[in-house]
Amino acid sequence: MLALGVSVILNRDPVASALSLVGSFVCLAALFVGLDAFFIGVIQILVYAGAVMVLFLFIIMLLDLRSEKRRSFNKLAIVGGVLVSSAFGAELMYVLSSFNQGKHPFPALSVTRLDDVRSVGTTLFTYFNLPFQVVGILVLVATIGVVVLSRRELK
């Protein structure tokens, strides 16, 4: 998963980058399934590896990005980016090494067969009903926004 993530940012070709991103998402879905979150794993494959990445590849094909290969990386951006992200990574290592609670293995579950779709659904519609409807409105607004954006020519 992490190797594919590295190849997302190092590939010159946007198509290769997008395909490595698909691979990274599929590996992430495998990790979700390994954490007993089957519903989230399936949703991850359906929504990300399916819908979102098809959208990305479609846009890349539509825009026909050839000029990217001739460009070189900006020196200042490389130095700054590597510095800032390695500082972030070092800080992360430090915080995780002092987080003693996380060093225990995962506790066992009480059941052998988990029906987590039912549990997620129950939680969603019992305790998170209002946020669910707000998200519905948000998706509607996004749909209308995309239609408006792609219809009108920007001057």
Add this chain to the structure above:
Amino acid sequence: MNQLTLNNYLLASGLLFTLGFAGVLLRRNIIIIFMCLELMLNAANLSLVAFSRFHVGADGLPNYNAQVLVFFIITVAAAEVAVGLAIIVALYRARQTTHVEDIQSLKF
């Protein structure tokens, strides 16, 4: 879940976030920057699911509030991708470029 600890998953999630962050800083193509944003969102999802599995409740089931939150994040991220890519297409139509250094004026 034999020997893997919570810290292993948190480390993977943090490294994935760092990769996305580095990508946003390094790459100049706006589509790649967008993909790296997705990478960072997924890193957050991974740590949420790991914490959900770690906090087993009194009934012996994982904490499902975190998984509902992941569900919301995935929904909002999908909507965000649709809007962002529509904006990129509109920008490309106006400017014929997806390179962030070519786009320097706020209004055109």
